[in-house]
Amino acid sequence: MSATVAAVATPPGRGALAVVRITGPGTLGVLKKVFRGRTEPEQFKGARIYFGEIVHEGQVIDKVGVAFYKAPESYTGEDMAEITCHGGGLVPALVLEALLSAGAGLAQPGEFTLRAFLGGKIDLPAAAGINALSLVRTKNAHRAAMKRVSGETGRIFRSFREELAALLSECEARLDFPEDVPELDEAEFRERLSSLLLRIKSYLDSSGRAESLWEGVSVVIAGPPNVGKSTLFNALLGYERAIVHHEPGTTRDYISENLEMGGYLIKLYDSAGTGEFTEAVDRKAVARSLELAKSADILLYLLEPGSDLDYPSGENIVRVCSKSDLLRGPAPEGTIPVSAIKGEGLEALSREIIARAAEIAGGEEALLDRERSLLAEACACLSDALAEGVSLELLAESLWEAGRAMDRLLGLDLPRDVIEGIFSRFCIGK
Ligand SMILES: Nc1nc2c(ncn2[C@@H]2O[C@H](COP(=O)(O)OP(=O)(O)O)[C@@H](O)[C@H]2O)c(=O)[nH]1
Ligand SMILES: [Mg+2]
Missing domain, CATH: 3.30.1360.120 (Probable tRNA modification gtpase trme; domain 1)
Structure with a gap:
């Protein structure tokens, strides 16, 4: 007891x-x-x-x-x-x-x-939704959390698992009683297998990242010192939060504020510049900025007109040409020109941020990273099962493995310490 x-x-x-x-x-x-x-x-x-x-x-x-x-x-x-x-x-x-x-x-x-x-x-999906309810700050995020609490997400997970179990039992029956069970109708079986795979894949594609939806899409403003990062940070926030100064290196550590854009919670970060600093404390700030930049959902990278530096490459990077009021011609190709001081280009930049936030966190469902990787694992096993010339034994083994991923998705057969680890991130009294 x-x-x-x-x-x-x-x-x-x-x-x-x-x-x-x-x-x-x-x-x-x-x-x-x-x-x-x-x-x-x-x-x-x-x-x-x-x-x-x-x-x-x-x-x-x-x-x-x-x-x-x-x-x-x-x-x-x-x-x-x-x-x-x-x-x-x-x-x-x-x-x-x-x-x-x-x-x-x-x-x-x-x-x-x-x-x-x-x-x-x-x-387990409902439990994650209950935890999310204490975090959410936008209606979008609330709706996704309630989908779990109402049991809808769990029902979808279970429907994947049930179809998998049905397929598996057909394989197992033939392995265990080859004489009594008619041979597998391979074409029909493959059809069902690939339609399950397709269902899970399209579910994955149509869902956003729950962590970003509930806790905020992280948008990091980065770039060399003095390009106008803090000025842009304040302009997006709508008030003077960060210190702006003409001396490089004014922002020594990153600061962060939450705001709502297009129905998404945005965690906006102003980072220290990524230039060369000599003082140890500055080098530390730069290291932290780089770390922050790496994990950002969206990285607004600023370069000012006439800069001889290049934009870094990466999927999360939005190239911003800052201080566009100083431009003497068109902005470099592929960049969004913004003058934070004059308030120009802020709307275009906001649209880009919202579009990317929707890409990351929006969608029919919000899936936790843990769930996404388990569903991807199940998909990989189903693909293995669909490979040409696979023996019935190997086919069954792949399906079992997919089934184990599904079990973990629903918290069935999970070791107690893993379960406790998941719940320990909730609040006291929850
Ligand atoms: N002309 C112009 N100057 C700007 C703009 N944004 C920032 N600055 C100036 O650039 C300097 C550095 O700004 P700051 O925001 O502190 O840059 P950070 O070091 O990248 O955070 C300050 O003197 C700002 O007034 C802009 O849009 N146009
Ligand atoms: Mg700054």
């Missing part, structure tokens, strides 16, 4: 109300020690709210409402309660303290959702 654990589920800070959660078979036993109201916790019925007080060491901590959920009709599938108390820095912590001294343990981050998953109340 699992332990009974509790945590504050709402963020710390000033607020009207807060929620402290408790789950596990000992929920009522713990409440019995701290709750004083008209109804004794032993008499609590499921999905009801009881009003009363939390008392600890003879002192009334707060007047509260306790929503009690009886196993298995609760979020976690266990006996569970959500105590609504007054908000603020101290009260929820005192309520939690009372629960802990009455025998509850402290819940790990994501433990409530982990228990919901282990108890079969939600699937």
Whole structure:
């Protein structure tokens, strides 16, 4: 039997109300020690709210409402309660303290959702959606998260897995009982296999990157010192966030701000220049800028008119000709001319950013990197299975391997430590 654990589920800070959660078979036993109201916790019925007080060491901590959920009709599938108390820095912590001294343990981050998953109340894609709900800031991102919470993403994953299982069982039947089962209709079998492969591939193609959609598409402004990076950063933000100075090397570390563009959350970074610096602290800043540039979803690389440097190459690079007001002729081919000081070219640049953000994070579905690579792995196995002249044994082996990738996608048969690793990135009380 699992332990009974509790945590504050709402963020710390000033607020009207807060929620402290408790789950596990000992929920009522713990409440019995701290709750004083008209109804004794032993008499609590499921999905009801009881009003009363939390008392600890003879002192009334707060007047509260306790929503009690009886196993298995609760979020976690266990006996569970959500105590609504007054908000603020101290009260929820005192309520939690009372629960802990009455025998509850402290819940790990994501433990409530982990228990919901282990108890079969939600699937792994839905759990990721529940985590995303606390991150999302745009309606686009919210919609994608709710698709998971409502179970739609899990249903799609399971439909891939079921078709795979059907194909596999046909192979296995012929391997195990070659005399009793008619020979495989190879043409029909290949047809079904390739249509499954196609379905997964087009699903992959039509989906965006969940991490970028939920946590923000990272847009890094880079280039040599003094090309106008910080000025562009401020112009895109719409206010003076970064220090602009005519001396090179003014921005020593990168800074970042969030903004919304075209329905996407953008994490905009202003980096230190990538030029030659002699001071150690500057070299460190440059190293960090380079690292940031490498991982950027979109890299706005700035060069000013007359520069004898070249734009770097890479899929994530948008070539920007900064200080376009100083141009004496047309901007270099393939660049977007921008004068951050005059506000010229900002719209064209924004359109480019939004188009790329949509390419990266937009789409029918939002898939986590982990899910994308598992689906790609399954596709590779299905392609192997489709190769000419493959024996029935090898075919079955490839399908088994694809099946294992699908299992991991749904969190079936995943080792406990991997599962716990996934949930530990959630917030406390989630
Ligand atoms: N003419 C012109 N000067 C600019 C423009 N943007 C920035 N500057 C100037 O270039 C210098 C360096 O700007 P800054 O944004 O600090 O460059 P950073 O080192 O790349 O961050 C400052 O004197 C800015 O006023 C622009 O669009 N046109
Ligand atoms: Mg700067």
